[in-house]
Amino acid sequence: MAVTALGGAAFAQATAPAAPPPVSDIVRKQAERSKQDVNLRGHPVPPIATPRDKLPMDRIKVPEGFKVEVFATGLAGARMMLLSPKGTLFVSTRTLGRVYAVADPFGKKEVKTIAQGLTQPNGLAMKDGSLFVAANKQVLRFDDIDATLDAPKSVDLSEKFNLPGDLSHGWRYTEFGPDGKLYIPVGANCNICEINPGTHAHIRRYDADGSNMEIVARGVRNTVGFDWHPVTKELWFTDNGRDWAGNEGPEDELNRLPKDKVGANFGFPYCHANKVADPDVVRPDPCAGVILPKALMGPHAAALSIKWYTGDMFPAKYKNVAFIARHGSWNREKKIGYDVVMATEKNGKVKVEPFLTGLLDEKTNSFHGRPVHILQLKDGSLLVSDENNGAIYRITYDGKARTARL
Amino acid sequence: MNLKLLSTLAPPALALAAFLCAPAMAASLAERVETCGACHGEDGNARMPRLPSLAGQPNFYLMNQLILIREGVRKIPEMEALAKELKDEDILELAAHYAAAPSKRSEETPDPALAARGAQLAASHHCASCHTPALTGQEQMPRLAGQRIDYMVESLKAMRDNRRTSADPLMVETVVGLSDHDLAALAHFAASK
Numbered sequence: 001m002a003v004t005a006l007g008g009a010a011f012a013q014a015t016a017p018a019a020p021p022p023v024s025d026i027v028r029k030q031a032e033r034s035k036q037d038v039n040l041r042g043h044p045v046p047p048i049a050t051p052r053d054k055l056p057m058d059r060i061k062v063p064e065g066f067k068v069e070v071f072a073t074g075l076a077g078a079r080m081m082l083l084s085p086k087g088t089l090f091v092s093t094r095t096l097g098r099v100y101a102v103a104d105p106f107g108k109k110e111v112k113t114i115a116q117g118l119t120q121p122n123g124l125a126m127k128d129g130s131l132f133v134a135a136n137k138q139v140l141r142f143d144d145i146d147a148t149l150d151a152p153k154s155v156d157l158s159e160k161f162n163l164p165g166d167l168s169h170g171w172r173y174t175e176f177g178p179d180g181k182l183y184i185p186v187g188a189n190c191n192i193c194e195i196n197p198g199t200h201a202h203i204r205r206y207d208a209d210g211s212n213m214e215i216v217a218r219g220v221r222n223t224v225g226f227d228w229h230p231v232t233k234e235l236w237f238t239d240n241g242r243d244w245a246g247n248e249g250p251e252d253e254l255n256r257l258p259k260d261k262v263g264a265n266f267g268f269p270y271c272h273a274n275k276v277a278d279p280d281v282v283r284p285d286p287c288a289g290v291i292l293p294k295a296l297m298g299p300h301a302a303a304l305s306i307k308w309y310t311g312d313m314f315p316a317k318y319k320n321v322a323f324i325a326r327h328g329s330w331n332r333e334k335k336i337g338y339d340v341v342m343a344t345e346k347n348g349k350v351k352v353e354p355f356l357t358g359l360l361d362e363k364t365n366s367f368h369g370r371p372v373h374i375l376q377l378k379d380g381s382l383l384v385s386d387e388n389n390g391a392i393y394r395i396t397y398d399g400k401a402r403t404a405r406l
Numbered sequence: 407m408n409l410k411l412l413s414t415l416a417p418p419a420l421a422l423a424a425f426l427c428a429p430a431m432a433a434s435l436a437e438r439v440e441t442c443g444a445c446h447g448e449d450g451n452a453r454m455p456r457l458p459s460l461a462g463q464p465n466f467y468l469m470n471q472l473i474l475i476r477e478g479v480r481k482i483p484e485m486e487a488l489a490k491e492l493k494d495e496d497i498l499e500l501a502a503h504y505a506a507a508p509s510k511r512s513e514e515t516p517d518p519a520l521a522a523r524g525a526q527l528a529a530s531h532h533c534a535s536c537h538t539p540a541l542t543g544q545e546q547m548p549r550l551a552g553q554r555i556d557y558m559v560e561s562l563k564a565m566r567d568n569r570r571t572s573a574d575p576l577m578v579e580t581v582v583g584l585s586d587h588d589l590a591a592l593a594h595f596a597a598s599k
């Protein structure tokens with residue numbers, strides 16, 4: 001992949017002003033590389049959910065024997081999901097500022113808004129019956145939340161966690177790890193720039209009260225999904241590549257943090273994907289000491305949630321396979337992603353293949369849904385949230401149905 | 407209480423009165439537009455300093471912003487009480503109304519030198535990719551052409567300084583690091599389109 005070569009092609013189309021203004025070099029070079037193309041634009045998040053009968057169910061394709069059904073609707077901007085041990089499904093949003101609770105999710109599915117007006121409240125996590133909501137620089141803890149859905153009260157832990165309040169990559173993916181620590185990423189506070197490695201572009205972990213902060217991975221531009229491998233217990237995380245460097249990338253990454261490498265460097269802003277030197281933030285030997293990705297996830301594809309499959313419902317070959325939701329591109333002329341892929345590790349190598357497709361219409365270069373998060377239920381079925389439609393889908397496998405057809 | 411009667415009052419009093427009597431009545435679209443017009447201009451083109459024109463904005467943009475204002479994501483104290491009573495259907499109706507209203511330039515005069523510099527900055531900052539080459543906006547991105555300069559300068563500063571927490575992070579990334587002078591240049595350029 002040659003980012004610099006693409007830059008050369010785009011250069012001729014940029015109009016050079018007679019007397020160049022003192023615009024920063026990075027901004028100038030980005031403009032030279034990328035066209036002023038109305039296809040390169042951020043996509044809106046509809047703040048009103050798609051009605052059930054307008055959901056794109058007939059477009060969705062999964063391998064034979066699998067079935068995708070609507071699990072919940074009316075959750076405008078649905079992002080991260082969390083099923084509490086007491087049986088409430090919590091659903092976060094980003095732009096819309098809300099956190100929902102779906103009470104009795106396997107029965108009446110009653111949707112309640114338990115928080116609103118928050119700044120990018122993407123992150124949900126749970127410990128001892130308390131729901132943690134990470135909203136930009138805020139961390140709120142809702143104690144005994146299952147019993148207080150109609151009058152939720154929160155404890156503000158923001159001061160203890162001391163997260164930066166930048167809006168750029170200021171939404172968090174959060175989870176308690178197998179070590180009982182709360183993992184919170186802080187993305188780069190820019191598309192591409194020199195960052196302060198002590199405050200940005202890394203993954204942190206904390207004790208649940210916000211104490212004992214430790215940086216576990218550095219040089220991470222923006223991860224919006226991670227999970228621990230079911231056998232090795234190592235942390236695997238996605239990372240989204242930079243924008244405005246051309247259609248072909250640099251590609252998003254699927255990374256593994258080796259157990260003995262806590263605090264390791266994953267390359268941002270100097271080194272992207274498989275040793276792609278950044279064309280703007282330059283330094284000698286940019287990839288020295290950098291842990292390279294286990295797999296590339298596509299240019300601008302926005303690989304978000306990763307979930308290692310440990311259930312018994314799907315056929316045996318899916319055991320310990322990672323499902324990864326790709327939200328879909330914006331900074332690319334020909335759209336890519338808008339799907340769920342699976343990553344299979346064999347002899348240290350990772351193969352990425354499609355799993356849930358059909359939401360991207362390649363002919364018209366348009367999309368009909370944007371998967372964000374994947375949650376495995378006790379019975380081994382998977383839930384997938386769709387931010388674009390404010391809906392949650394459930395993927396099941398019926399081996400008998402398959403055998404009957406064969 | 408009749409809103410027509412209230413229209414003789416000064417605009418801020420009108421807004422307050424509309425708020426006070428709002429819960430007791432379901433306002434019609436015409437009544438709501440009259441309330442909005444007290445500040446945003448009766449035709450949706452604002453004549454008061456630092457207030458945005460709504461006329462000719464993309465339908466989605468108007469709908470989205472009203473919902474964000476209603477829910478306190480975009481914090482505008484003067485709008486809080488007015489937006490709170492709006493249901494999704496009311497918002498869709500208002501958005502469609504203003505999206506169809508013709509946009510007119512404000513009485514402000516763009517400075518040609520600033521506008522020329524703004525044109526260069528707009529090219530290097532990809533403004534047209536989202537706001538379209540004519541800067542008329544699309545989907546969640548607002549129309550900038552003909553918008554009030556003083557409103558755009560305030561908005562750009564708020565986004566650059568991380569004060570508008572409802573802002574699209576892509577927009578924050580775009581304006582970060584620009585001087586007040588450059589933000590003014592962008593506003594003068596956009597208003598002159």
